[in-house]
Every structure is written in C-alpha cells, then in structure tokens.
Amino acid sequence: MTALARDTIASAFRAAVDVAAADLGWPAEARAVAIEVEHPADPGHGDYASAVALRLAKPLRRPPLAIAEAIRDRFPASETVASVEVAKPGFVNVRLADAWVARQVDTIAAAGEGYGRSTRLEGQRIQVEYISANPTGPMHVANARGGPIGDVLSNVLAFMGARVTREYYVNDTGSQVDQLGVSVALRYRELFGEKVEIPADAYPAEYVIDIATRIRELEGDRYVGMALEDQAKAFAPKALDIIVNEWHKGTARKLGIDYDVWYRESELVGSEYFRATIDELRARGALEERDGAVWLRSRELGEDIDSVVIRSNGVPTYFGVDLVYHRQCLVERGFDRKIDVWGANTYGHSLRMRAAMKAFGLLDRWEVVIYQYVRFLHEGEILGMSKRRGQFILLDDVIDRVGRDVARWFFLQSSPDRMLDFDLELAVTQSSENPAYYVQYAHARIASIFGTAAERGLSEDGADVALLTAPAEADLVKALLRFPEVLDDVLARRASHLLAAYALDLAGRFHSYYRDHRVVGDDPALSRARLRLVRAVQVTLRQVLGLLGISAPDHM
RNA sequence: GGCCCCGUAGCUCAGUGGAUAGAGCAGCAGCCUUCGAAGCUGUUGGUCGCGAGUUCGAGUCUCGCCGGGGUCGCCA
Numbered sequence: 086m087t088a089l090a091r092d093t094i095a096s097a098f099r100a101a102v103d104v105a106a107a108d109l110g111w112p113a114e115a116r117a118v119a120i121e122v123e124h125p126a127d128p129g130h131g132d133y134a135s136a137v138a139l140r141l142a143k144p145l146r147r148p149p150l151a152i153a154e155a156i157r158d159r160f161p162a163s164e165t166v167a168s169v170e171v172a173k174p175g176f177v178n179v180r181l182a183d184a185w186v187a188r189q190v191d192t193i194a195a196a197g198e199g200y201g202r203s204t205r206l207e208g209q210r211i212q213v214e215y216i217s218a219n220p221t222g223p224m225h226v227a228n229a230r231g232g233p234i235g236d237v238l239s240n241v242l243a244f245m246g247a248r249v250t251r252e253y254y255v256n257d258t259g260s261q262v263d264q265l266g267v268s269v270a271l272r273y274r275e276l277f278g279e280k281v282e283i284p285a286d287a288y289p290a291e292y293v294i295d296i297a298t299r300i301r302e303l304e305g306d307r308y309v310g311m312a313l314e315d316q317a318k319a320f321a322p323k324a325l326d327i328i329v330n331e332w333h334k335g336t337a338r339k340l341g342i343d344y345d346v347w348y349r350e351s352e353l354v355g356s357e358y359f360r361a362t363i364d365e366l367r368a369r370g371a372l373e374e375r376d377g378a379v380w381l382r383s384r385e386l387g388e389d390i391d392s393v394v395i396r397s398n399g400v401p402t403y404f405g406v407d408l409v410y411h412r413q414c415l416v417e418r419g420f421d422r423k424i425d426v427w428g429a430n431t432y433g434h435s436l437r438m439r440a441a442m443k444a445f446g447l448l449d450r451w452e453v454v455i456y457q458y459v460r461f462l463h464e465g466e467i468l469g470m471s472k473r474r475g476q477f478i479l480l481d482d483v484i485d486r487v488g489r490d491v492a493r494w495f496f497l498q499s500s501p502d503r504m505l506d507f508d509l510e511l512a513v514t515q516s517s518e519n520p521a522y523y524v525q526y527a528h529a530r531i532a533s534i535f536g537t538a539a540e541r542g543l544s545e546d547g548a549d550v551a552l553l554t555a556p557a558e559a560d561l562v563k564a565l566l567r568f569p570e571v572l573d574d575v576l577a578r579r580a581s582h583l584l585a586a587y588a589l590d591l592a593g594r595f596h597s598y599y600r601d602h603r604v605v606g607d608d609p610a611l612s613r614a615r616l617r618l619v620r621a622v623q624v625t626l627r628q629v630l631g632l633l634g635i636s637a638p639d640h641m
Numbered sequence: 642g643g644c645c646c647c648g649u650a651g652c653u654c655a656g657u658g659g660a661u662a663g664a665g666c667a668g669c670a671g672c673c674u675u676c677g678a679a680g681c682u683g684u685u686g687g688u689c690g691c692g693a694g695u696u697c698g699a700g701u702c703u704c705g706c707c708g709g710g711g712u713c714g715c716c717a
Contacts, residue, residue, distance in 0.1 A: 136698090433711095
C-alpha cells in the first residue's frame with residue numbers, strides 16, 4: 086500500500102484553495118473546482134504543477150497570477166514539498182524535497198512485491214472475459230490481441246485488491262459447429278480413400294484434415310459407412326474438444342495466460358435458466374413477438390434497431406444466449422462487474438448487449454473494452470484473414486518465432502484504439518532490438534551489478550540514502566514514484582499500454598544513470614546507498630514486468 | 642448513408658485542455674584495459690490529414706471535409 090505522491094500534492098492544493106477561499110471570501114466555485122495535478126514537461130517548472138488558478142480566474146473574476154499567489158501563500162508546509170512557486174500566466178509549481186525523495190528509496194526497496202499494490206478494489210469480484218475466439222479453428226493473430234490486453238487488465242485489477250476471474254467463453258453451439266462437423270466428416274471420408282468435394286460453406290483449411298486424422302488415430306474406422314449427417318453430428322463435439330482443450334488452451338498457456346474458467350455456451354442453451362431469463366425480460370416489457378421471432382425492443386432502449394433474441398424456428402441467436410450469459414454472471418454468479426475485451430468486429434454486438442444490459446438494469450456493472458483489428462502484412466502486402474478460407478497466421482507460430490515476451494509486448498505497446506499492423510518478417514528480424522529486450526536488459530544489468538557487489542563483499546545493508554544527492558538520482562527516484570500513478574491511470578482508463586510506455590521510460594532512465602554513475606565503486610558508503618537505489622529500481626521493474634506478464638530475467 | 646476507432650519525424654508509435662510536441666527503429670558522428678555495448682552520448686528529421694469554432698491556452702474538445710479500418714444479419 087503506497088500513497089501516491091500525486092494524491093498528496095493534490096490534497097495540499099485542495100487545502101490551500103479552501104483556506105484561500107475562506108480567507109478572501111471567494112465564491113462557491115472555488116470549492117467546487119476540480120484539482121488536477123500534472124507533471125510539467127519542463128523540469129524547470131518543478132515536479133508537479135497545477136493550473137487551478139487559471140481555471141478559477143473567470144469564476145472569481147480575478148487575475149490568475151493573484152489567485153496563484155494566494156494559493157502558494159497558503160500551501161501547507163510538509164516534509165514532502167521543498168518549494169511552491171508561481172509562474173505566469175498562473176501556474177503553481179511544486180518541487181519535491183530532496184531528502185523526502187531520497188527516503189522513498191528505502192520505502193520502495195522495503196515494499197518489494199508490495200510496491201504499488203493497493204486495497205482500493207478489495208471486496209470487489211470482477212470477471213474479465215477475453216479472447217473467446219471461435220472454437221472452429223486454431224487461434225490466429227487477429228483474435229490474439231485481446232489476450233494480453235485482457236490479461237494485463239486482470240493483473241492490474243487483482244493488484245488493486247479485486248478478486249478477478251479470467252474467463253474464456255466458448256461458442257460451442259450454432260451453425261458454425263454443424264459446419265465444422267460436416268467439414269471434418271468429409272475429411273475423414275477422404276482419409277479412407279473416398280473422393281470428396283468440399284462445399285463452399287464448409288471449412289476447407291488444412292487443420293480440418295488434422296482433426297480428422299486425430300479422430301482416426303483415436304477411434305480408427307468405426308465411423309466408416311455412417312451417413313454424412315450422423316458422422317457430422319458425432320464429429321462436431323470431438324472436433325471442439327481437440328480445438329478447445331488441446332489447441333486453444335495450449336496457445337493461451339504459450340501466451341502466459343491462465344484462465345480460471347472456460348465457460349461453454351452449450352451449458353446455457355436449452356436450459357431452464359435460459360427460459361427463466363427470457364421470461365424475466367418479457368415481464369420487464371423488453372421483448373416483443375414479430376414475424377414469429379422474439380425481439381429485444383432495443384429501440385426503446387436507445388439503439389437504432391431491434392434485435393432478434395429467439396428465431397422463428399425456436400432457436401436462440403448468439404446474442405440471445407450471450408445476454409443470458411451476461412445476466413448469469415452478474416446475478417447468479419455474483420460478479421460485481423463484468424468486463425468484456427472484444428475485437429472491433431463485435432461493435433454491433435456490443436451495442437445490442439448494451440440494450441440488453443439496460444433492460445436488465447445492469448448497465449452500470451458491465452463494460453466492454455473494444456480493441457481495433459490487427460492487420461497482417463506479408464512482405465509488405467496486406468493479407469486478408471479468413472478462418473473459413475484457411476488464410477491466417479497461427480498465433481502458435483508467431484509465439485514460436487519471436488517468443489512469448491516479444492509477442493506480448495507487441496500487443497501491449499499501443500493503445501487498443503489503434504489498429505495494429507503485424508509483419509512477421511519484420512517482427513522476427515527486429516526482435517533483437519525489440520523494446521521488450523530493452524526493458525529486460527535493464528533488469529538483467531541490475532542483477533549483474535548485485536553479482537559484482539557480492540564478489541567484492543559489498544551489500545546494501547546499512548545503506549544511508551541521504552548520500553544519494555546527485556540530480557540524476559533524484560530524477561530516477563521520481564520516476565519510480567510515478568509507478569503507482571501510472572497504475573492509477575491504467576485502472577481509470579483501462580489502458581494497459583501505459584504500463585508498457587512506463588516500463589520503457591524507466592528502463593531508459595536507468596540505462597542513462599548506469600553510464601554516468603558507478604554503483605559499486607571505491608566509496609563503500611556511497612556504494613551501499615546506490616545499491617539500495619538500484620534495488621528500488623529492480624523492485625519496480627519486476628512489478629511492471631510482472632503485471633505485463635513478461636519475464637524479468639537476471640541473464641539474457 | 643448512420644454509428645465506432647484511427648490519421649503526430651523516413652518507419653512503428655507515446656502524448657485523455659497547459660508551459661519549448663516525445664521515444665524506439667532507421668540515418669549520421671562518437672563512447673568498451675573498471676559494475677553486461679541487447680547499452681550510452683550527440684545529431685539529422687514535424688504545416689500534429691485539411692479548414693473553421695470554443696478557450697487565457699488545442700496534437701488533445703466541437704463542427705465540417707479528406708483518407709484508412711470496423712460495424713449496422715432470424716451469422717457467430
């Protein structure tokens with residue numbers, strides 16, 4: 086549990102504004118104003134700054150500089166802050182006290198695996214659902230992106246004290262599964278010498294042959310001679326088992342993802358719970374019958390069009406099952422919150438789901454993080470990806486080529502809002518220069534420094550951090566202090582890429598420091614202090630890499 | 642056509658109203674007899690797609706346009 090320096094400064098601003106308002110008779114707007122504290126781009130402007138005086142200028146009808154001075158004069162004295170200055174046109178700039186900053190080195194080093202952790206989400210049960218790729222084929226690069234994004238979001242939520250369930254929703258019903266069964270049956274026949282033609286709506290890809298081969302290995306020729314329809318019915322669940330239990334689970338593990346629950350959609354279809362939930366929606370007046378089908382009255386709930394929940398043939402749609410699943414998670418299964426990490430191709434579905442959650446009165450406990458597509462480039466050309474046509478890059482192959490750490494970094498480095506281009510050739514050739522290695526190298530270097538120290542009989546025991554007086558040392562500590570602030574932003578914005586950006590920044594600062602400041606040197610006291618500082622950097626790098634799900638090696 | 646995302650250095654991208662717009666890669670010039678050169682230092686490179694507006698202040702917010710991607714199914 087670590088107090089954020091940013092919060093400490095913001096509270097001080099709040100206090101100063103309130104006192105000034107009381108002293109000078111400022112109107113109510115002064116107390117209502119939001120205090121925002123930021124890191125100035127220019128270090129000459131201090132460590133933290135607020136533009137609150139500029140914001141108050143208009144409502145108070147006073148010059149911003151005068152307001153800033155009034156705040157400065159009432160800024161509470163503390164051991165944290167060294168100076169408070171006013172800068173035109175009305176900024177209030179705060180500089181942290183060097184001694185306080187140096188002391189944080191001890192705090193961070195001692196916190197270890199507790200550094201940055203918080204209990205603010207304690208007691209909350211949150212389900213994060215991610216990847217949930219169609220179980221009709223192997224996982225490919227396009228639907229991989231949600232994996233690291235959802236996983237890191239889960240890590241951060243758990244780091245903040247929430248009880249997190251990582252869930253994978255398996256769409257194991259519907260016409261796609263029937264098609265898979267037929268496709269496998271045809272390939273099975275082919276394996277026994279029959280000449281078959283693959284219809285346009287079946288899956289022609291190579292992996293279907295792999296599945297048929299697998300079934301032949303396991304069960305031999307016992308399905309030969311059966312009608313195609315019966316073969317398809319028998320093979321569909323077997324194919325799903327192979328794809329989900331052997332392939333998808335294997336790929337998830339390779340990516341470093343450990344799911345708590347693999348939920349099967351088929352558990353819901355045809356269940357009493359499904360019917361009861363539909364009845365509840367009907368009782369709420371959210372459904373209507375039209376053309377023999379059952380519709381959710383989405384338009385009444387603010388969407389553009391209504392959506393079919395149960396088809397005229399009595400079979401629920403994908404949406405119909407998914408909305409029941411969502412309700413089950415938030416009501417029967419007791420999650421306080423459900424976060425879906427979905428690809429851009431589910432945008433339409435997310436709008437329908439929003440209407441459904443509104444109808445249930447659960448909208449405020451559900452959210453969706455939508456990430457944009459990953460486009461795949463091969464030799465500079467954009468490739469279309471289609472599971473049906475068998476055109477896609479297997480995620481397993483990518484991980485095998487570049488490694489888990491680089492693969493995760495690639496998906497985590499940029500905002501989910503931005504479309505990614507994945508060029509395998511480029512990814513492989515550049516992997517030795519990958520930013521992930523840049524960060525890991527900083528960690529390995531630190532391990533090496535401790536190795537050298539041990540050889541020379543030096544340790545951090547008895548370190549006096551007051552000896553850390555170099556400006557570069559204070560800057561490094563301030564970078565460490567930003568870690569909890571970054572977590573705060575990641576949580577507020579569901580933006581895991583900020584963590585990757587922070588890791589890069591911190592590693593860069595450390596590499597710079599390393600060049601100019603010898604840690605294990607001639608002065609034992611100074612060496613001990615610097616070892617403690619390096620320990621604090623190590624602690625922070627481990628926390629960040631751990632949350633990103635990227636290894637923190639001692640050797641590379 | 643409606644809705645969602647994006648357009649920032651040659652390339653890949655940070656930057657959710659603040660002060661002089663940043664990093665990595667690529668390019669150029671340097672730095673290893675001392676803790677790991679997968680590193681560091683310096684340097685080249687920008688009409689932040691275009692145009693208006695709001696604001697003390699706009700890469701960031703609003704509107705329009707241009708360009709790219711997604712979505713709008715009794716598919717999943």
